[in-house]
Amino acid sequence: MSTLGIVMLVHTALDRAEQVARHWTASGCPVVIHVDRKVPGGVYETFVRSCSSDPKILFSKRHSCDWGGWGIVAASQSAARMMLDRFPDVRHVYLASGACLPLRPVQELIDYLAARPRTDFIESATTEDVSWTVGGLDIERFTLRFPFSWRKQRKLFDAYVKFQRRIGYKRKIPEGLVPHMGSQWWCLTRQTLSAVLEDPKRRTYDRYFRRVWIPDESYFQTLSRLYSTDIESRSLTLSKFDFQGKPHIFYDDHLQLLRRSDCFVARKIWPQADRLYQAFLTDQATAMKPAEPNPARIDRVFAKAVERRTRGRDGLYMQSRFPGHGRENKLTSGPYSVFQGFSELFEDFEAWLAGSTGLRVHGHLFAPDRAEFADGETMINGGLTDHAGLRDYNPTAFLSNLIWNTRGERQCFQYGPADNQDINWFLARDINAQISVVTGAWAVPLFRSNRNFSEIRKEAARLQRIETEQLDILRSVWTKARVRIWTMAEFIEAPMEPIQTVIDEIMPAGPRHIAEAPRLVDIAGFGKFLQNLKNQGMHPYLMGDFPVEEPGEQTPKPIRKPYLVQ
Amino acid sequence: MVSVSSEQARHPGLIDAYRLRWKRRRLLWRSFRSRHHLTALADRTGRIGPGDILAVTTLRNEITRLPWFLHHYRRLGVDHFLVVDNGSDDGSADLLARQPDVSLWQTAHSYREARFGLDWMTWLQMRHGHRHWTLMVDADELLIYAHHETRSLRDLTGWLDRTGRDVFGAHLLDLYPEGPLGAQTHDPGTDPTQVVNWFDAGPCRAQRQRPMGNLWVQGGVRERAFFADRPHRSPTLNKIPLIRWSRRFAYVNSSHSALPRRLNFGYDGPGGAAPSGVLLHTKFLPEVVGKSEIEKSRSQHFHDPDQFGGYYDGIIGRPTLWTPDSVRYTGWRQLEQLGLMNSGGWT
Missing domain, CATH: 3.40.50 (Rossmann fold)
Incomplete structure (x- = not known):
């Protein structure tokens, strides 16, 4: 035998x-x-x-x-x-x-x-040491009463637990017992097991454990601690x-x-x-x-x-994962960067950024006519097309899809007040978004355009209103994105400093200094342009303070060379 | 199929709950009355045992798909098929009537007026599906789920029972061939996913609809190719094909949404990821071109068939749906990786 x-x-x-x-x-x-x-x-x-x-x-x-x-x-x-x-x-x-x-x-x-x-194999830990209890009850398993079924009468169960907590009810644990819990599947020696079964106080213990919640995970686990000489706490x-x-x-x-x-x-x-x-x-x-x-x-x-x-996978919205607002963990599947005002201030900013970081840099993904994918593509990963109608049908889904479909490759894109604004709250709430904004830079293309001034004035007023609303969102208390905002005036004082900061954050292990600086567009006369807007009753304030240059200074001046931060 | 209009997405609350209750009763009553439309050709329902898994389908002229359809679902462990044949003239009915595990009814009534066959199928489910796990699929839909090569539907439904779920959702994934539509050859009886084996890995958009609370997932290749200018008309991709049926249940709109309302929440917890599968949609087998010509003139699909003339014309024009961003189908693990399905904790 x-x-x-x-x-x-x-x-x-x-x-x-x-x-x-x-x-x-x-x-x-x-x-x-x-x-x-x-x-x-x-x-x-x-x-x-x-x-x-x-x-x-x-x-x-x-x-x-x-x-x-x-x-x-x-x-x-x-x-x-x-x-x-x-x-x-x-x-x-x-x-x-x-x-x-x-x-x-x-x-x-x-x-x-x-x-x-002589070894007893029984998983047996004190209530302080376990983190796996279902229902969030640990020591309370031993000190409350549980007349209702957790599976069939959950509401009553919870309410009664709450009630006992409120009135401070506690059962007395029999003297000498230290509650232990663990897997109900054990292997005990004859000595230990018979000691538990033949204990003179067994009637007391049984009466007590009868009212403990899930006693099969605690009865032998607790009592074997009284007698065993050698417990190996595993099943x-x-x-x-x-x-x-x-x-x-x-x-x-x-x-x-x-x-x-x-x-x-x-x-x-x-x-x-x-x-x-x-x-x-x-x-x-x-x-x-x-x-x-x-x-x-x-x-x-x-x-x-x-x-x-x-938990599901962050940033995945699908058939069987569609978390409610605020319960998404992260809204997208990976970090990405949004640049606002940069492509207006620098010539060929996208190509420059792609060249210095090696990342996929898109143009204005939310531009009115189409999604400007990098390199002029009309479709990218996952069959996502540049069709503005499809994108605007659900712009946040477009963004989360883009980030999901390109998992493993950080995306950068340009954004601005002329683009679809329906993603602002999504961007702001997304901890994966790194948003860098140079406010008022949308005025530069207007300044350089060949349009009638009354048209420009109207457009400037519209864009300023939109960007102001956007900034309110980016500065709200619910914002989780990494947001940096400069006025255009403070930005062009020393443009490479902020750019270096942003790129360092994107690529912590990247080159310490950027080899080649992007080229600022010619903005000589911009101050006068702003003054003209003011004179016409439109007050541009998002750019910061630009001095109005003397008329004599508007004679050709060498383009300011941006300097590198050393 | 078009989903419930977004106008229905408003007005939640008690009144709607009451209205939905009556809507469900109305649907059940319609279905009950539609039983007179059906003539039994082969009634083997006496062979249905307790706990059997049933498949319910309505079809018309699917002779090329049926052999693999039956093979696929038999392999997954469907015990009995309840089929309504809506006037096939290609031998589908004969083939089905010969199968030992198929019960077959025939009707010549309008598919469209029977809510695209739902009235008939709801009646069959009411009559035979009570307390069974029932699967409602079209002949061009092949259900797959996590571990489907090694675990049967019985394993899956057993696990769903244990975890207290009575609904299993699936994403309708359109498969298409590499070349122009209609240019391939498909041998009936072979796996259609060998012929149409490419898909768009995204994008899908989801929104919740009121008052039924169903999720509305749209996107994919048909939207990209045929509905880009009318995204609100683009095909609905969410389905709840597998339900532990009760005679009080009713599908509302194909198998996209159902009543009572809670069935629609079955595939989407407030947080985390519930289990779901994929319905491989083999619509774009070569025969789709000829069929689209017929269907365009029959006008039996869609609530508002005139709106979809352009869709049929698009298919009849034999477009190439394939793009360099298309992905070749390799199996369920790939689909889970891409976020099109979820094992949902079933390891």
């Missing part, structure tokens, strides 16, 4: 449970099965009959098991009692479920435990949990992942996973080498899945 006994809690997929039970007994391990009382009598009878040919399979007294209720503990107690009484050779008792599957030959587990005869059963706190299910295509885990037992196995059952219950020849369990890889895969589910 083996020194390892299996207690199996079963409530569904009984055929699989029998298959696994027979696998255990074939290696000499006795199995005591507890079948949930909610399983109909006829089904239960058939199951018992079907297992009766195996003398090492016994059935314990049935309890009704509800998630988070006492029934599961009661079931474990009766089954463990039966195991200890009926199989005196058993040294370790392993608690498993019907959906558990041994991944390694049973003999390896027996040897592993035989080499550690030998590999079990991963999803975002709802339910165990992840393993399917056929997890075969390789499970093989490489070196774990002894895994749950929860999908009953229809024929290949898994086939592989792990029969092909023992291809079993793994003796090794310590190593679930790290599985941990990573499943942790990623949980994050995908609960």
